[in-house]
Amino acid sequence: MNDRAEFGGLLRRYRRAANLTQAALAEAAGLSEQAIGLLERGIRRRPHRGTVLALTGAMGLDARATANLLSAAGGQEAGEAPARVAPERVPRQLPPDVGDFVGRSEELSLLTNALGASAHQAGTTVVALHGLAGVGKTTLAVHAAHLAADDFPGGQLYIDLQAYGPGAPLTASSALRVLLYSLGVRELAVPGDVEAATALYRSLLAGTRTLVVLDNGSDVDVLTHLLPGDAHCAVLVTGRRAMNLPSGCTNIELAPLDDADSLTMLSRIIGAERVGAEADAARTIVSTSHGLPLIVRLVGARLDRRQDWELAQVAQQLRSTGRQIDHLGVTAAVHSTVASSLEQLLSFPGGTERQAALAFDLLGLIDAAELSEEAVGALLDLPAQATEDVMAHLVDLHLVGSPRPGTYRLHDLLRTVAGERAGRNLAPEDRRLAIRRVLDLYVTQAWECLSLTHRESDRLWRARTPVGPVDPATLIARLAWFDSECSTILALVEQLAGDEFREPLLQLGFAFFGYLEIRARWPELRELTVSCRSLAVSAEDQAWLEYQLGIPDWEQGHFEAALDHFASAMTLFERLGAHRGVARTAFAVARTLERLERFDDAIPFAERALATGRAAGYRYGEGIGLLALGALLLRVGREAEAESFFGSAIELAVEAGDTRSAARREGIAGEAYASAGNHHRAISHFRSSLELHRSAPDPNGVVFVHRRMGTSLLATGNKEEAAETLDIALELAKEGSDRTEEAKILTQLGELQLVLDHPDAAREYLGAAASLFEDLGMPEAVDVRSRLASLV
Missing domain, CATH: 1.25.40.10 (Tetratricopeptide repeat domain)
Structure with a gap:
């Protein structure tokens, strides 16, 4: 046995002797649960001496055991040093206050008075800001919350409910999960049932004076679940519509800034001296914002980076466009800002600036929260480096965001504008070809991925063009790529469902099975299949x-x-x-x-x-x-x-030569023997399955075999190996985001803890399993909840 494996086995034995789960040991030692798993499996290189001492201290080992563990660890190498466990703190989650806040004196007075009076109200104070997109609702709410922070010693919670995109809005369950994490509730302790989570959330806030900021809210049912029950707490809600919450709330409509305040904001961004020197031109510039702070900031940031630009020249360009601002909504105002920015790019005689101006319209063809650089390249029909160069101009002008390298995001307002411009400025055939290029990218990648995950699949003959040889070593990278692309692909399928793109969407429906099945993303597979079935002729x-x-x-x-x-x-x-x-x-x-x-x-x-x-x-x-x-x-x-x-x-x-199928068949045979009560024979098949899986990557198949083998090992009285096998299964399920298997493994770990006479640990595992089953909508939730109730 090598040093790493010896250390991992020794650590596992000591941990179990101390009646600690990996999560409990990680918390006590100030390490991550992943680090404990990697050490026990012998994957992590020999840890720091400080890490070993943190582990021994957390387990309460004596001098002899500590010496044994240090000896097995060997020399001091790079590893995860123990992290300090921060003491519990009052949540202070407000985003930073803006330095260019101007105006809003009347609304700010209403807000601060309402929040200040909340300590004396009979019920929870709820104030809702509503108005046009980009009018500054979030900025005002955050500013007011900072001003009132000292009045709320219980802290300030903040959450973006994402009701207006991009992407799907948060559900009540997912929002409560975030808020409960913020209040110190561990992941496994968060109830899966939304009513139970609401009750826990309100219980934690009871007796405190806490301010809750619910940004970008729309769904009254979701908002209702997020309202504290304590009368001394207060809530600020922002949204585009007036709120009619059951508890009652004060609605404040936020109007656009007047020109004077807009000019003041511009002065704070680019400098009062510069604005004063060209006051008329500055007024012309801010007039294009129609009082929307979002646009003033976009234009101001652009001018601030272009100190050599004269405001008079910029103002003249705006006058010469001849565009009249549509007063029907915020989109018209954003159209004006976008147009002026793109026209600046078009003023260059050639190069990537002009390409960037044209690219913005193309981005509006895909109604998805984010686009990868590969997808944008396909949309623009450009190679990787050229795509990066073009998009850099749009990012620089704040027309496109880049939340992380190789990923682009349009603000929902700008995405709407881009879509409208695409419909107006691009020929139908150009739109069709651009979308088809993106679909072809996803279809090709999906077929190649399926050829790796399901090498002998009958589906492969359905590929529009034969799938060529694909390097098996690329599988992990391809799966990771689809992890980030999955939501975009599903949004694209929903957006394009119809006759025009029937053929590539059906191709995607069959090919994307490989990724979704190997990642056990069953809800997504159902969603994709339902969409594609409606297209099948x-x-x-x-x-x-x-x-x-x-x-x-x-x-x-x-x-x-x-x-x-x-x-x-x-x-x-x-x-x-x-x-x-x-x-x-x-x-x-x-x-x-x-x-x-x-x-x-x-x-x-x-x-x-x-x-x-x-x-x-x-x-x-x-x-x-x-x-x-x-x-x-x-x-x-x-x-x-x-x-x-x-x-x-x-x-x-x-x-x-279908090793993956052979491995799965060994696993199914083992499952059958286990169900029939012949666990020794089952274990033999499970071990054969795992041996075959070494040369046939199948993440969820490996998790399944580990889980079932753990049950059979326990049934044969091999408790230690059963615990080790189930620990590995749980770690692998989490790594592969296989929540279905994770819930089943947690259930089995709970039963194992009962056999080991550790009822508290059993309740923790079973509670986590029940919550997961409930989140997944699986019938096992009822049985696990019943089992939990019997342990009380």
Whole structure:
């Protein structure tokens, strides 16, 4: 055993002897839970001596044990040094106050008076600011909150509810989770039920005088859940509409700034001396803002970076555009600012500046929160470096944000303007080609990813162009890329659903399965499949998408719903005479009936899958038929026949060179033996599965096998290895964001703690599992909650 593995094993044994979870040890030692996992698995290099001493102190080890752990750690190398655990502090979450705040004296007086009087009110004070986008609601709310901060010794909470984009607004559950974290509640302790989370949130605020700022709110139901119950707390809400909250609130409509205040703001940005020297030109410039602070800041920041520009020249350009500002809403005012900025870029004789001006309109074609540099490059039809150079001009002018390298984001106002400009300025064919280039990028990448995750998949023949060889070493990077692109892809599918892009969207619907399945993103797979099924014209596409729609239901435990989808798909395939489809869906029906413990009903479908696969020369169908029959025969007591079927199914996959399928079949065989109570035989199959997975990356498959093997190890009395196996499973599930498996593993860890007579740890694990199951909408939540109740 190498030094790292020896240290990891020793650390794990001492941790368990101390009755500590990885999370508890991490908290006590001032380290991250991930660091503990990496040390125990032997992945992290030998830790600092200080790290080891922090661990030994947290576990209460004696001198001999401490010496043993230090010896196993070896020399002092780079590692994660123990972090100081900060003492609990009052939350102070307000964004920074702006230095160029001007005007708003009347509204500010109303706000500060209302907040000051909140200590003497019978109910919670709620003040809502509403008005046009860009009018300065957030700025005023934050400024007032800073002024009133001393009146709220309980602290100030702040959250952006994102009701106006980009992206989906926060739900009450997700917003409460953020706020509870801010109040010191650990992740595993946050209730999954929204009413329970609301009650906990209000309980924590009870008896305090806390100010809560709810920015960009719209949904009254969401806002209601976020209102404190304590009469001495106060809430500031911002939104585009007046609020009618059940608790009642004071609504303040925020009007645009007058020209004098706008000019004052510009002076604070670019300097009073510069504005005073060209007062008339400065007034012309601020008049284009129509009193919207957002636009004054955009123009002011631009002028501040261009100290050599004369304000008179800028003002003359604005006059010469001949544009009249539309008073219907904020978009018209933003159009003016965008137009003046883009016209400045167009004034250059050539180069990337002109390309940037044209690029802005193209960005409006994609209604997504963020775009990667690759997607923007496809949209603009430019290589990577040219894309970066062009986008730098738009970022510099604050027309586009760049929250992190290689990623671009348009403010919702500017994205709206870009979309309107695209519809007005770009020819229909240019719009279509640009969108098609982005879709082609995603389709190509998705097929290549699927060729790595599902090397022998029948789906690959559906690729519009044959998928060439892809380096297996790129899989991790490709999965990571799709992690960041997933929300954009799903938003694009929703935006474009229709006849014009039917073919590439269907391609994406089939190809993106590879990523979504390997990442166990079942809600997203359901969403994508529903969208694409509505586009399917051919009966074959409809059948395959109906089958695909059953997969997320099956994986999330909705077996009756899954059975309906699989049976409907099988009927469609039978009508088409599509033998492969019949074999696959018959297998799926058999597996679902098995889960519903309808074994006698399931056996004919397994036999159908086997017979259809053999008759059609479809080796994969034959293999899954053998696999399903093996599992079912085992459940009805025909073990010798079952083992023969399992062996044949695994052998077929090995002969085909499909290591991933062979590994999965070993895992399914192990699961069947475990369900039948033969845990020793199950463990043998699980170990074979993990060995095969070493050469066939399959993140959620590996997690599944570790989880099931942990259960079988516990059943055979091997508690220590069971705990180690489940710890690894939990860490892998978190790394792969597989929340379904994470919930199941937490449940099993809770049961393990009960066997080890650690009821407090058991309740912690089971509570976290119940919350996750509830978040995922899985039926297991009821059973776990019931189990928890029995432990009280």
